[in-house]
Amino acid sequence: MISMEDWVTIRNIRKKNHTIGTRxxxxxxxxxxxxxxxxxxxxxxxxxxxxxxxxEHIEPFAGxxxxxxxxxxxxxxxxxxxxRSKGFGGSAISIYRYIERHLKREREMASGRAFMPxxxxxxxxxxxxxxxxxxxxxxxxxxxxxxxxxxxxSRYRIYSAGISIRQSDVFESxxxxxxxxxxxxxxxxxxxxxxxxxxxxxxxxxxxxxxxRFCGFYGIEPSRSLPGHPWSKGKVENPFDYLExxxxxxxxxxxxEDFCRKLKMFQQEVNERVHSATGKKPSxxxxxxxxxxxxxPRNTSTGEYQRYIGFKEEFRKVTSDCLISxxxxxxxxxxxxxxxxxxVRVSKGYYLxxxxxxxxxxxxxxxxxxxxxxxxxxEHYRGYRSGxxxxxxxxxxQKLKERFSEYDRIEQFIxxxxxxxxxxxxxxxxxxxxxFGDYADADCIRCMEECVNYNTFSFSFVKGFxxxxxxxxxxxxxxxxxxxxxxxxxxxxxxxxxxx
Numbered sequence: 001m002i003s004m005e006d007w008v009t010i011r012n013i014r015k016k017n018h019t020i021g022t023r024x025x026x027x028x029x030x031x032x033x034x035x036x037x038x039x040x041x042x043x044x045x046x047x048x049x050x051x052x053x054x055x056e057h058i059e060p061f062a063g064x065x066x067x068x069x070x071x072x073x074x075x076x077x078x079x080x081x082x083x084r085s086k087g088f089g090g091s092a093i094s095i096y097r098y099i100e101r102h103l104k105r106e107r108e109m110a111s112g113r114a115f116m117p118x119x120x121x122x123x124x125x126x127x128x129x130x131x132x133x134x135x136x137x138x139x140x141x142x143x144x145x146x147x148x149x150x151x152x153x154s155r156y157r158i159y160s161a162g163i164s165i166r167q168s169d170v171f172e173s174x175x176x177x178x179x180x181x182x183x184x185x186x187x188x189x190x191x192x193x194x195x196x197x198x199x200x201x202x203x204x205x206x207x208x209x210x211x212x213r214f215c216g217f218y219g220i221e222p223s224r225s226l227p228g229h230p231w232s233k234g235k236v237e238n239p240f241d242y243l244e245x246x247x248x249x250x251x252x253x254x255x256x257e258d259f260c261r262k263l264k265m266f267q268q269e270v271n272e273r274v275h276s277a278t279g280k281k282p283s284x285x286x287x288x289x290x291x292x293x294x295x296x297p298r299n300t301s302t303g304e305y306q307r308y309i310g311f312k313e314e315f316r317k318v319t320s321d322c323l324i325s326x327x328x329x330x331x332x333x334x335x336x337x338x339x340x341x342x343x344v345r346v347s348k349g350y351y352l353x354x355x356x357x358x359x360x361x362x363x364x365x366x367x368x369x370x371x372x373x374x375x376x377x378x379e380h381y382r383g384y385r386s387g388x389x390x391x392x393x394x395x396x397x398q399k400l401k402e403r404f405s406e407y408d409r410i411e412q413f414i415x416x417x418x419x420x421x422x423x424x425x426x427x428x429x430x431x432x433x434x435x436f437g438d439y440a441d442a443d444c445i446r447c448m449e450e451c452v453n454y455n456t457f458s459f460s461f462v463k464g465f466x467x468x469x470x471x472x473x474x475x476x477x478x479x480x481x482x483x484x485x486x487x488x489x490x491x492x493x494x495x496x497x498x499x500x
Contacts, residue, residue, distance in 0.1 A: 183293025
């Protein structure tokens, strides 16, 4: 069974060089070609691994071998000789295999060889960290968590903020940064926080599995700063000093949205300021570094950016009055999704994002404190009509012809609805007109083409096709800052999250 670290390494090598073959990768890593093929074919690390059995002759001496090899740094031949004097009855080759499998990587990390030099090449290294600040929001002091993603070569930085600091918030901040940069560097440098590292000790170091899955999805090589090595984090810690002195201290903000808006303005100013270490503006250096960034994952069928979500989402049933329940309050969703299932997740500890069954963002609300509140966005009911209010077939037909005048089969589509839905064609055409109001012309025309091809003209087919294949035209005031870069993004979720 391949280790998760090797799985990440294989995908990182292929990400750097799309032309490299599986045979060459296998030769570089000293593993079988089939193992490389399986790793490249799987976007998720296999969850099952057969328990690793330790040789019964070695198990009583495991502690002695570990101390001799890692702490005392003795040669394997010396360790074997010492084991013989202690009554070890196994073969010498079993000791070599045990050390290769269980201890070699730990010794390499203890020696410091796993880390790159401080000076990095364009597109080689990104650094990430966050810091907590007590900020005056309105008349109240609020603790906010400010994230920074920094390109090691250009010193170009991306700031974001949130109210909570769970692993999902960290992943979301990283993905926002990736989208804003338009690509990713080969390596991501982090610290020893629990969201990244399961065990930070040099002798028994382990990455957090979810973080490794995240890195494997994007083809990033993870690396960490050892405790007591401040120079390896200097690039990412210095921006926080400047942020505190020039943005946080002695400043008041009207709201969380106001803080985030001004934080982005501060980010722009900093990236246009000459950096003391490089003598150039980060924005100018990043213009040259950008061509060295690795591409973000895309959906092979649609060409859209794919986003990784490795944390739990929750499903909700939309009521007939277009509301969902969350945290003791009710929030509206677009009327097209009435009586449908949607899924929700919290963003930045402040926003509630609602997604369609096809993983499209359909609504965003500010999470309301307390219980029993109903939060309504009137735009979600735009175009909604009761049966008695629907216009006649002739009126709706004229509206469709005016809007889709360039579509040469519009009359054929209207006539087909009338022929196929003889009992109540006005109902179906009116509902189709309503649902078209929430989608772009190109998507609507594509939908009508499918109706003609499959010879089905019901409202339910039109609604289902658009929900699964088109993008809803929704405008959420004041949120363009956070949704920029997330347009047309597909979502890949860990299937284990659906277990009951």
